[in-house]
Amino acid sequence: AQTVTQSQPEMSVQEAETVTLSCTYDTSESDYYLFWYKQPPSRQMILVIRQEAYKQQNATENRFSVNFQKAAKSFSLKISDSQLGDAAMYFCAYRSATNAGGTSYGKLTFGQGTILTVHP
Amino acid sequence: DVKVTQSSRYLVKRTGEKVFLECVQDMDHENMFWYRQDPGLGLRLIYFSYDVKMKEKGDIPEGYSVSREKKERFSLILESASTNQTSMYLCASSLTGPPEAFFGQGTRLTVV
Numbered sequence: 311a312q313t314v315t316q317s318q319p320e321m322s323v324q325e326a327e328t329v330t331l332s333c334t335y336d337t338s339e340s341d342y343y344l345f346w347y348k349q350p351p352s353r354q355m356i357l358v359i360r361q362e363a364y365k366q367q368n369a370t371e372n373r374f375s376v377n378f379q380k381a382a383k384s385f386s387l388k389i390s391d392s393q394l395g396d397a398a399m400y401f402c403a404y405r406s407a408t409n410a411g412g413t414s415y416g417k418l419t420f421g422q423g424t425i426l427t428v429h430p
Numbered sequence: 431d432v433k434v435t436q437s438s439r440y441l442v443k444r445t446g447e448k449v450f451l452e453c454v455q456d457m458d459h460e461n462m463f464w465y466r467q468d469p470g471l472g473l474r475l476i477y478f479s480y481d482v483k484m485k486e487k488g489d490i491p492e493g494y495s496v497s498r499e500k501k502e503r504f505s506l507i508l509e510s511a512s513t514n515q516t517s518m519y520l521c522a523s524s525l526t527g528p529p530e531a532f533f534g535q536g537t538r539l540t541v542v
Contacts, residue, residue: 314472316472343529345529353535353536354535355522355533360529360530401472401473403473405529405531407529415461415480416463416525416529416531417463417475417488418463418473418475418531420472420474422472423470
């Protein structure tokens with residue numbers, strides 16, 4: 311079974327600064343997806359960024375980028391030029407890319423979450 | 431845009447009551463999921479369904495059941511609610527191919 315670990319329960323950053331959220335995972339699979347989801351106080355989960363394990367290039371979405379280290383099973387999220395609207399709970403998540411016996415139809419395994427506070 | 435709608439944002443029920451949490455998606459997704467969110471534990475999978483009338487247990491199915499009679503609707507049932515089922519419940523849906531999952535706004539259930 312896969313596991314995802316976020317070792318930072320809380321992080322804080324000054325507005326306009328850069329912050330990095332950590333995530334490690336454990337899997338025996340070679341083909342999978344990794345995600346960062348954002349959950350603001352509205353509780354709506356929003357996909358921030360996605361990484362396919364077969365891609366060596368790190369994913370980037372505007373101010374959000376990842377550092378994907380497949381051998382180390384590490385997947386950190388960097389937020390540049392932090393904004394007040396970035397304040398939220400952030401979850402790292404894993405999804406298998408293949409259906410093994412019909413039991414992994416898009417199931418996500420989540421980390422514990424990191425609460426990000428942005429100070430003005 | 432994909433929309434996943436959960437029937438209630440807040441729910442208060444009494445111990446022993448039968449509770450239904452409803453989820454509807456409007457994008458013809460094959461897969462639907464129920465997760466439970468607790469502080470320090472992240473989201474944990476309760477049950478999922480990959481087709482009408484098909485269901486699979488997730489990581490924490492005890493005390494729960496599900497129903498999927500129509501493709502767009504996935505219900506979570508607490509047969510006899512207990513206080514340790516007080517939690518946030520999130521529904522999600524996805525296609526089997528593209529990896530993104532889409533979430534509802536969550537139901538915060540309190541069992542008293």
